[in-house]
Amino acid sequence: MDAATLAALILFSGSIFFLVIGAPISISVGLSSFAAMLSILPVHGAIVTSAQRLFVGLDSFALLAIPFFILAGSIMNNGGIAIRLINFSKIVSGFFPGSLAQTNVVSNMLFGSISGSGVASAAAIGGIMSPIQEKEGYDRAFSTAVNIASAPTGMLIPPSNTLIVYATVAGSVSVSALFMGGYIPGLLWGIGVMMVAGIMAKRRGYTAKHSMTLADAAKVTIEAIPSLSLIVIVIGGILGGVFTATEASAIAVVYALFLTFIYRSLDFRKIPKILLDTAKMSSIVIFMLATSSIMSWVMAFTQIPGMIAESLLTLTDNPIIILLIINVILLFIGTFMDPTPAVLIFTPIFLPICMNLGMDPVQFGILLVFNLSLGTITPPVGPILFTGCKVSGLSIDEVIKTLLPFFLVILAVLMLVTFIPALSMTIPEMMGLIK
Known part of the structure; x- marks a missing residue:
């Protein structure tokens, strides 16, 4: 099995596994993508590249x-x-x-x-x-x-x-x-x-x-x-x-x-709650975008x-x-x-x-x-x-x-x-x- 096929297998099987055990989607995508990256890069390279992709x-x-x-x-x-x-x-x-x-x-x-x-x-x-x-x-x-x-x-x-x-x-x-x-x-x-x-x-x-x-x-x-x-x-x-x-x-x-x-x-007394709810919803979306960037890199590389x-x-x-x-x-x-x-x-x-x-x-x-x-x-x-x-x-x-x-x-x-x-x-x- 070549490296690209192995990475794809790890990426998709890992995502399914984490979703089945109840992990949030962003965590499932992030961990499975990092695991797939480890199969094609050295540990240090995988860590650095993952961190970079989170910010990019x-x-x-x-x-x-x-x-x-x-x-x-x-x-x-x-x-x-x-x-x-x-x-x-x-x-x-x-x-x-x-x-x-x-x-x-x-x-x-x-x-x-x-x-x-x-x-x-x-x-x-x-x-x-x-x-x-x-x-x-x-x-x-x-x-x-x-x-x-x-x-x-x-x-x-x-x-x-x-x-x-x-x-x-x-x-x-x-x-x-x-x-x-x-x-x-x-x-x-x-x-x-x-x-x-x-x-x-x-x-x-x-x-x-x-x-x-x-x-x-x-x-x-x-x-x-x-x-x-x-x-x-x-x-x-x-x-x-x-x-x-x-x-x-x-x-x-x-x-x-x-x-x-x-x-x-x-009722302006509700504004703090509205802001808090917005922050929670936004953070979920933003974090999913960050972890999916790692997955996109793995897909493109392989x-x-x-x-x-x-x-x-x-x-x-x-x-x-x-x-x-x-x-x-x-x-x-x-x-x-x-x-x-x-x-x-x-x-x-x-x-x-x-x-x-x-x-x-x-x-x-x-x-x-x-x-x-x-x-x-x-x-x-x-x-x-x-x-x-x-x-x-x-x-x-x-x-x-x-x-x-x-x-x-x-x-x-x-x-x-x-x-x-x-x-x-x-x-x-x-x-x-x-x-």
Whole structure:
């Protein structure tokens, strides 16, 4: 057995072993990568190189955006912004069958895109909408399934922390291009959920009951404009070259604090806890980025991505089949691994393969995040699935059957994103973000 094969075996078997015994993902990746490095370098060289890679992996100004966007999302989650977005969503969705369910979907798309967190969206929007829907006679399993199925849209509609992590790992990929590339797939995901919800609502007799007068719609819109302006400020500023994505994240924090001050909806005694929670969440992500840098070095040194590509090509040289296999693998990985570590681990493996097939790194980034976002609503680990069920007070068994039709339409959208590059590339190309 040559050194490269031995290193690959140690890397992957070691990672699986540490995960099975319950070690955190960052520790599992770091220890298995160091062990693999020992098989190809002297002990002193392995120690020095590992230490260097820990720091090199974090030597990126763009990474500062992650804690700032997490903090902005936490402030908004505690600042009464959700109810204003829900009221605004009724203007858009109040005329469709199952108007409250449709409102839930639109609200998740708006709140998720502002907060950047599918879990926060499922908790904030679901916590408000579930009791209202139950009072109107909606089946709890149905309303829970709608909330869960639509919550991940914010992981694709910018700003998205997961896309920032991908841009860092992938190298010279524009965060702005990724942000713009996520709009159409994210909107298609939400529209697909709305279509299924509308069909199911019509069959169950959930009619549109929440139309608004013009005066009420104007009042609700005016109240929601400050919250919606955050999207315009952040994305417009990035695209206009006024500030970078990292600077935009800091502006998002300041603006979120400003909104809560205007709305008088945030208990400022909670700020220390919000800051502490943000620090905890950020440290987890940052440390995973650092340890994954060691793994990336081992993969590059031993040419593991090339070995995997050759293995796939021995099965078939059909690009369609290869992309389907990659989708299946990512969907499986997403069922038990959070999106951030999965992006760190599988970007170096699959990005070179897809680029050899002619796929742009921006399209692959959207494809990767789409797959892993779907994993957040699938058992056994899905964090959004568990959050949505906890909010409604139902078990996963009570919800999963109703959730199946939503899975099918989301999978259909995934296939469109995989095989129609224009869905991810049109907006970035129109804006000159991709040459």
